[in-house]
Amino acid sequence: MISVDDYRDRVRALLGTAPATTLPLPAAAGLVLAEDVRAGVSLPPFDNSAMDGYAVRAADVGAAPVTLPVADDIPAGRVDVRPLEPGTTHRIMTGAPLPPGADAVVMVEDSDGGTETVTFSAAAREGAHIRHTGEDVVAGDVALHAGTVLRHSQLGLAAAVGLAEVRVHRPLRVLVASTGTELIDAPAPLRHGQIYESNSVMLAAAIRDLGCEVEVVRSVVDDVEEFRKVIEPKLAGADLLVTSGGVSAGAYEVVKDALTGQGVEFAKIAMQPGGPQGSGRWHGVPVVALPGNPVSVLVSFEAFLRPAILTALGHTDVSRRRVRARLTEKMSSPAGRRQYRRGVFTQSDREVTGVVGPRGGPGSHLLAAFTQANCLIVLPEDVTSAAIGEEVDVLLL
Template identity: 70%
Template structure:
């Protein structure tokens, strides 16, 4: 057997780093920048008003107060978007709206709430310090500077900033096209009626959801019979348009292991990983296309996704942080673990206010078929290879989901 860390490193190396591709901003949410973004314009691109009010010279209203307002003639209206902004003459004011360019000669803005709102003349009830309510050119971003650094994850704020500095496309790490394949003659698609010995297919549903949450483009083949020729015929025509194939089932030591039978000798190797659940794993290239093969039991699929696929795909997409958050927690009951294997147990973690260390308890047993328990879990309890028993009250590693 090989270790969990060795197999994770092998999957990460197999997937490599996704190439850069230019995409419209609307298609970049959640993706990672593949290069620095420099600002083509300053933000703000010109001095502008931070308030609805009156642009003026601060020296003209230095004596203004509630008891002794200063009256000034209003010579211009400056709405946002006006491009022909006339200069301000001494002893006058321009009515100005939020975001409108500051007129040459003005050095401050008095908000409309501190005036009588006049249009021909305006009475000012407060003094204004130089620069009051003025947004300066380049105050947010200087022209030519790096507005967004390579490796930035593109959320709403980042995409808004890219547009604000004049871009409509960004160079991002290209999301892979993933083909998910569930194998097993026993698999039936809901809502068809089950016959004795059959089960409803669920692995592809879980994998598609997890992969799409990472930004992957995913298609699935939900039920492939345990027949080598059928398996190859279902997948081979799609390889040319696929960046990654992920299979579930057919990789263990039974008599009808279709994935292992079809891909052994075709560039994919199969191995036992020292973990529970999810020991049977495989990886390689089929006609040059990366392939990651997972076990068939649903909990094994989800644990394998968390242990191997999720971090490897995040790394390939340019993310610097690829791990779930790890914390330490006290067990509320004793757990057993097989010697020499890293065990992943579904658990529920809580932390009381003011407490440094949280508590965690298992949800369901260690069986790889107990999917319902996973729906009640918010973490994985990780017991190392050299631990066969973790006593109640002892501290363990917890992987927060």
Template identity: 65%
Template sequence: MRKVSHTPLSVDDYRARITALVARTPVVATPLADCVGLVLAEDLVSPVPLPPFDNSAMDGYAVRAADVAAAGEDGAVALPVAADIPAGRTDVVPLEAGTAHRIMTGAPIPPGADAVVKVEDTDGGQERVVVRASVAPGTHVRRLGEDVAAGATVLGAGTVLGPPQLGLASAVGRADLPVHRRVRVLVLATGTELVEPGKPLLHGQIYESNSALLAAAVREIGGEPTVLRFVPDDVAVFRETVAAHAAGADLLVTSGGVSAGAYEVVKDALAGQGVEFLRVAMQPGGPQGCGRFDGLPVVTLPGNPVSTALSFELFLRPALLAAMGHRRVERPRATARTTVELRSPAGKRQYRRGRHSGGSVTPVGGPGSHLLASFAASDCLIAVPEDVTVVPAGEQVELVVLR
């Protein structure tokens, strides 16, 4: 017997239910190269200072500032070049008074030197250098620990790891980091009318698009999708397919087969098996379902492509981001004035596709759940509240900003 709820849930209540269903992913030590977009699970404390030694900020000459104090517009100072210090040299000898060491950017400052004269203020000599400008002590010297002190927390738990953060982790000597593992999502689209893109269509068939859409959406936020395509509308085969791929998955997401008609294979396979089918007070995307099948969290989405895309945006995207440790899981919100009148069914939160600019928003396409081209051309969703049936042109509306 199908377990179906007849009282619609609010959008907010259903979002909370989905978020609670998807558990936080485990923390795993992951090589830096694989950490892009993931969330740091523990504070990163630097075992070393940055820079780890006094070093030169310029190509030039390490000197004692007092030895070149007379250099300037009225004259120059000549000093013998006693040593060369390329970056990476470890056996640096002390600088004696009255001499200079030719030094490269990043190379260690020799003991006894307190400044660097940049090469542009010299004649570039290799055995004897003519210095044409004086420098104050500390000029062009990067001090030990100037950026990071040893023992300092350089990245806090909860940090989303991008290129600068991973560069910093590498700079303090880390080869891997403890991060929340990428969420693993099984994506399954149903429907005997679906055909693989690239093959010829017969009358009554359509190309399957939802699995491509959902897999891309999961991948975009840092998850790992596994697509199970073209599973027949057969309850036994459906259950066998899910069971064969469930090991290691964090969530199963289906599209299609959840409405009130006949041949609804997802409902037939999962109802009474721990998954509840219900309606959410929204348009489009009302028919939904969630629960557990043999312990595997399951979210069942309606099959029309806009309903699928919208449901991912509203329910799955924030839940999956939260599961991977993200703190900011919602799309940005904004307000704008609609350029045309909007009509919405009573008791449902309607989401229209739109484009916004300069404080105004214009709907793209109609409210239909099959209008995927309008979704692709939109940069926002226009949210019309449940208790509003008409929004006059020129009134403020709330936007969910997609791009």
């Protein structure tokens, strides 16, 4: 058997890094910068007023009250600002450029609000209420580093420093296929021996949540020729094929039968659930073949696919948050396998270490228990039992 960590590295290396592309800012939301963004302008690009008020020479308003003539009006957006002469003031709005000669702004609240002359009720302090050129970002400096996820604030900064487009790692195009003759797509009526297909629904949603483009092929029957006929034409343009089902040791393992000897290797991973896995390349396209039971699919996604896809998309933080927690129930685990159990983690403000209890049994078919869980309890390969109160590793979902 292959260790979980070794197989995770294998899948990560298989996907590599998505190529970079240039996109307009609105289309880059949620993607990862492929190169540094340098500021085309300083922020602020000019000295400007932080308040509605009056631009003054601080020496002219050294005591209060004092009255000065209002020589000009400066709204935001004005580009032809006249210098401020000694003994005068300019009425100025928030964001408007500071006139040459001014070294302070007096808030309108500290005045009588006059438009011809104004009387100040508070002294001015040099530098007060002025936003200085470059105090946020200096032109030419790196404003956003490669590897940054472009959320709303990062996109706003890119726009503010003069960019209309950015270089990002483009979304992966992922083909998701579920296999099994027993699978039926809802709402068709079930016959005895059939089940509703759910794996592709889960996988497609999980992969889309990472920022990928997903095409789905549902319920491919357990026939090698039919599998190849359905899937091969859709590989063109795909960056990754993810399958579920048909990878174990029994008969009618359609994915294993179709792809063995075609560039995809199948192996047992030292884990529970999710032991049977496959990975490699088929017609040059990376393939990750997952088991068929729904909990095995979800655990495999967390253990292998999620970190590999995030890495390919340029993310640097690809791991779920890991904490320690005390067990509220006794647990057992098979020797030599890393067990992932659905659990519920809680932590109060008074506790340094939280508590966690399993939700549902270890069976890989117990999907409802997964929907009630907020974490995975991880028991390492050399642990076969854990007592109540013992600390264990927990991955927060």
